[in-house]
Amino acid sequence: MRKILTLCCLLGLCWPAWAQAASWKAVLRYDKQAAQTDLIRRLQKYTALSNETAKGRTALAKGLAKELKNIGAQQVKTGADGSVSALLPATSRQSVPALALGAFLPPGPGAEARLQAKYNGGDLWVDKAQNLRLTEYDNPQLLEAHGHDLLLAPNADGRAGAAVLLTLADYLLGHPAIAHGPIYLFFMQDPHAPAPVQAEYAYVLNGGRLGEMVTETFSGQSFEAVFEGDLRPDPGQAMGSAFADNLLMAADFQTLLPRQSRPENTSGRRGFVWVTQADTRGAVSTVRGIVRAFDAQEMQQLSAQVQQAFQTVKALNPKNKKSSLQFKEEFQNLQGKLPPALLSSLQAALRQEEIPAQTVALRAQNTAAALTAQGLPALELFCGVFNRGTPLEYADVSIMEAALRTLLTRSTL
Structure with a gap:
């Protein structure tokens, strides 16, 4: 009899946990x-x-x-x-x-x-x-x-x-x-x-x-590169003038971004850089894009690639004085x-x-x-x-x- 009572007590102690786990299916x-x-x-x-x-x-x-x-x-x-x-x-x-x-x-x-x-x-x-x-x-x-x-x-x-x-x-x-x-x-x-x-x-x-x-x-950043040219000089007299072609600068910037870091060339845990929009209004060209990465180190590396491309364009176009590059954090991992x-x-x-x-x-x-x-x-x-x-x-x-x-x-x- 004592063994039966002990068994009942043990079952009583175990019952609430079992009932809670299975209760919704039983009900x-x-x-x-x-x-x-x-x-x-x-x-x-x-x-x-x-x-x-x-x-x-x-x-x-x-x-x-x-x-x-x-x-x-x-x-x-x-x-x-x-x-x-x-x-x-x-x-x-x-x-x-x-x-x-x-x-x-x-x-x-x-x-x-x-x-x-x-x-x-x-x-x-x-x-x-x-x-x-x-x-x-x-x-x-x-x-x-x-x-x-x-x-x-x-x-x-x-x-x-x-x-x-x-x-x-x-x-x-x-x-x-x-x-x-x-x-x-x-x-x-x-x-x-x-x-x-x-x-x-x-x-x-x-x-x-x-x-x-x-x-x-992914963590995410967006960037905006603005290239302001000077198209007032006659192109026939461009040499030696203030002539600066914003369309060329915007095109060079996109070309200088590393192709191996584009979305279609990355997978798994590799991040990417992608130009999502490029438009021109007169003497101003704007290039917008995004950077995606899982960790802060790669985000920094990819952002540096964007920065390097921008600085190279500036160096190739010394007459241009008003170009700008800005990053904005969108979301975090x-x-x-x-x-x-x-x-x-x-x-x-x-x-x-x-x-x-x-x-x-x-x-x-x-x-x-x-x-x-x-x-x-x-x-x-x-x-x-x-x-x-x-x-x-x-x-x-x-x-x-x-x-x-x-x-x-x-x-x-």
Whole structure:
């Protein structure tokens, strides 16, 4: 009898931790296929809406806000920038820090998302008329998608995240027995807009591969080189005069920038320099560009290359006295700016769902980095969207469902 009592006590001590870990699945009676059906329905509805114009952004925001209100979300708000925010009130008796979950919905046309059920390999035609097709050769992630439902849509980016978050809200609000802290949902259509919510930290659903989370991004600088010439002397009498050709100076400057440091010649952790705009108005030519690098040392080296090209142009054109070069910091690497709990709690949720974590160094800035710079530490999380920003964009519904489970588990940790 004593052994039985001891065993019962041990089970009693272990029960709360086990119950907390599995409670949401027990309460929900979770069905993966039903969850995927909900995700497909929502994503098809959202991709049908265009947000390329101010009117479209407003319509999309109002549609999301209406759906949030209908499922019982509180403090639903829309902003003039097309943002939407809402609160899922805490159900836990314990004091739990507020969590923010969001998605960035870039401008895109309304498009019908075509469902490819149970993809079984091979090429997928997106548009035969334009010879657009997905191939496993160019999209090796398709090798891992056999048996998955795929949604082909050129505007799935962001909308897939919205579908996951609305499905999450529907589940949590429909099952108040699931214990969680306050959860703020937010949706942004302007990447430069301020964060519409306040929380300890946030997760943004915009990534691709299963288990992917962006923990590092490029740092970024922009530069502007201005070359002011003197075209008043007659070109036939230019020798020995004050004649200075600003067009030539601007062209020389671009040519002197090292070709091996251009975007198409770099990959992995190598940064780049890129001229994004060059224009001339009369005697003034302006060249604008960007510098991208992961670490401060390479940023300094690439900026020095821009500076050297500028100084060489000045030396080749001694009559020019009014040229200028200015740099401006745009954003910093996300690495080292995220609180440890943001990453560790997500990794714990991934382990519970048996999803291998994949940390990514992104060769760009993202919404999470912009929010972090504003004071809301944020990390970008996978959502199953691939070929973002191209006509071959598509969403893997199985990965969307895995993101949903991960966030359900993370919300109830």
